[in-house]
Amino acid sequence: MSFNPFNEKSEKTIAFENWKQLYPKAYDKNATDPKTKMRIILMNGTEFEAQWFLHNMARHTADNDLRRELAVIRRQEQQEQKKLSYLKPKEESILETTIAYEQLAVELTALMARCEKDPTVKKALDFALLEDFDHLYRYADLLEMDYGIHAETLVGRKTEIMPGRPTVSEHRFPVDDIKKPLMKNSPLLSKLHSMIITAAEQQTMNFYMNCGTFYDISELGRKLFLEIGMIEEQHVSLYESLQEAESTWLECLLMHEYTECYLYYSMLSDESDERIKNIWSEHLLREIGHLHTAVRLLEKYENKHWSEVIPDGTFPELISFSEAEVGNMEYIRKVLKNTVNLTAAGENYADVSSVPNDSEFFKYNRKVNGAVNNVASHKVIDRYIAEAGEDYRFQVSAHPVPPLRDRTSDNTELGRSKSTECGESQGKKQK
Numbered sequence: 062m063s064f065n066p067f068n069e070k071s072e073k074t075i076a077f078e079n080w081k082q083l084y085p086k087a088y089d090k091n092a093t094d095p096k097t098k099m100r101i102i103l104m105n106g107t108e109f110e111a112q113w114f115l116h117n118m119a120r121h122t123a124d125n126d127l128r129r130e131l132a133v134i135r136r137q138e139q140q141e142q143k144k145l146s147y148l149k150p151k152e153e154s155i156l157e158t159t160i161a162y163e164q165l166a167v168e169l170t171a172l173m174a175r176c177e178k179d180p181t182v183k184k185a186l187d188f189a190l191l192e193d194f195d196h197l198y199r200y201a202d203l204l205e206m207d208y209g210i211h212a213e214t215l216v217g218r219k220t221e222i223m224p225g226r227p228t229v230s231e232h233r234f235p236v237d238d239i240k241k242p243l244m245k246n247s248p249l250l251s252k253l254h255s256m257i258i259t260a261a262e263q264q265t266m267n268f269y270m271n272c273g274t275f276y277d278i279s280e281l282g283r284k285l286f287l288e289i290g291m292i293e294e295q296h297v298s299l300y301e302s303l304q305e306a307e308s309t310w311l312e313c314l315l316m317h318e319y320t321e322c323y324l325y326y327s328m329l330s331d332e333s334d335e336r337i338k339n340i341w342s343e344h345l346l347r348e349i350g351h352l353h354t355a356v357r358l359l360e361k362y363e364n365k366h367w368s369e370v371i372p373d374g375t376f377p378e379l380i381s382f383s384e385a386e387v388g389n390m391e392y393i394r395k396v397l398k399n400t401v402n403l404t405a406a407g408e409n410y411a412d413v414s415s416v417p418n419d420s421e422f423f424k425y426n427r428k429v430n431g432a433v434n435n436v437a438s439h440k441v442i443d444r445y446i447a448e449a450g451e452d453y454r455f456q457v458s459a460h461p462v463p464p465l466r467d468r469t470s471d472n473t474e475l476g477r478s479k480s481t482e483c484g485e486s487q488g489k490k491q492k
Contacts, residue, residue: 066322067367072352078315083143087342089148090157095217096382097337099165100328101148104344106264108142114317118310130358131314133349141344148337153381155272156204156282160215162265163200166193166221167260171392172385176378179251181241182303186258187372187396188295188403188410194393195225198209198291198454199438202445203285205435205453207278213455219386221393222455224380224400224465228438230413230476231292232429236423237405238298243305250377252305256320257380259300281444297403310396311359312370318352319371327380390457402475414479426477432471442471 088097113398115135119128149158170193201212201222212222243251273286304416308316325345332338356367367374403410404422414419417423440454451468459464463473474480 063375065374066319066326066349066352066381067347067356067371069349071350073162075470076347076350078135078140078144080475081332083140084147084411085144087137088334088337089150090150090153092265094267095164095215095219096331097162097332097334099168099382100332100341101337102162102264102281103169103257104324104328105142105145105262106260107321108145108262108263109139109267110256111321112138112316112395112399113144114313116207118314121310123321124196124362127362128356134354137347137351141347144340154275156200156206156278157210157215158298159268159286160197160201160204160212162268164220166265167197167393168382168385168389169336170258171389172382172394173258174254175392177251178241178248178255181255183250184410185240185299185303186254187400188405189262189299190396191225191401192231192292192296193225193227194397195231195438196292198222198224199228199285199289201442201450201455203279203282206441206445206448207282207376211418211453211455218455221390221457222453224462224472225397227471228289228292228405228478229433229473230404230426231295232426233295233405234425235295235298237422238295238405239302240299240408242303245305245307247305249371249373252316253320253323253377253471255300255303255305256316257324259297259304262274262293262296262300266297267292269293274442279403279439281437288437295342297424309363309369311355312365313361315352315355315359315367315370318355319374320347321348322352322379323376326376330379330382331383333383383460394461401462401465404476413476416479418479423477436473439473446461447469 086103115138115240116130119131119135122128166191170186170190174183174190197212197216197220197283204210204212204215213359216222219336253400268283269286269290271289273283276282276286322345325341325348329341330358332341359365359367359370400410402412402414404413404416406416406420406422413422433439444470446452452471454468464472
């Protein structure tokens with residue numbers, strides 16, 4: 062059923078909540094559907110992006126009347142973010158939450174890549190997908206090693222847990238993460254995807270940046286959060302570079318509020334937990350109100366109609382984690398098989414074997430990593446194998462990349478060595 066938030070009635074009253082309302086009953090970490098956890102994390106990140114954008118917008122205008130309007134919206138966005146954040150139960154460890162973060166990154170990225178039409182956005186999604194996939198694998202091995210918990214139970218056996226592009230290969234010189242931005246006339250869904258994935262990766266970056274130092278189970282775990290946290294910053298740089306950058310602040314405000322409406326409507330349409338569904342419904346109504354405020358401000362300050370920014374306000378294809386179950390595994394395996402040996406190269410991507418020896422990629426990767434045996438993402442797997450004889454995985458069939466099938470050694474060459482191949486012969490040679 063089509064839905065256009067511009068045609069919906071907006072909430073006219075300023076709706077603020079009290080402390081009791083802002084402190085909801087947390088979900089049951091053992092019984093709650095992993096898809097519900099992913100939705101909560103996604104919308105938490107979306108709300109952070111909304112209020113952070115509003116803070117930055119306020120810092121770039123001298124009109125106090127406009128800044129007051131933004132302050133009201135921002136306070137409501139803050140309340141929504143706090144409510145979603147406190148759905149996390151206190152007994153859920155940092156690492157258990159991290160598994161949900163990485164499952165979201167994998168499933169959301171694959172879901173959007175499968176229907177993305179813009180080639181630049183699709184390539185970026187496919188590229189970073191394999192890196193978040195690898196992060197899930199390394200955190201899962203740490204979880205089993207430090208807590209004795211199998212991550213496959215946390216992901217509901219819906220997301221495979223096995224190596225992707227090795228994390229040690231992901232450390233790239235900053236300029237290679239910057240790609241061509243979308244244009245004003247780019248497809249609406251592509252614009253939505255670039256904004257949604259930026260917010261999601263930014264949420265992960267912030268979580269690791271702030272929580273990694275509180276990981277008190279092992280020193281190796283703290284170091285893993287440090288390393289992967291740096292990759293999340295790279296992903297934010299990559300995804301934000303895709304966003305259409307020619308819009309005014311007020312046009313951006315409109316697009317932010319429209320994106321929130323789109324996501325809350327998607328979550329509402331996809332949710333199975335009735336209590337959480339009510340939260341999506343409440344927040345959707347408020348965001349429709351914010352959207353109508355953005356419409357009014359755009360008309361007042363720039364004399365523009367909303368349709369000059371979003372020609373057709375009807376929502377495109379919705380985000381559905383339920384539908385993602387059907388094809389995401391197969392899609393991820395296909396991307397792994399075909400692109401695991403790629404690295405970023407300027408505004409495009411290239412097989413690492415074709416990258417010049419004196420490139421900034423190789424210089425930076427060697428500088429940051431030093432001796433590979435000291436890199437946390439490798440040490441986690443190496444230590445796990447030393448203790449258990451083979452790594453921890455959950456996979457439905459053999460790994461699609463032959464060199465990554467060996468469970469008794471951690472491959473640190475794919476994506477960073479010019480001599481590495483991904484074919485059957487290389488896999489047999491390694492074994």
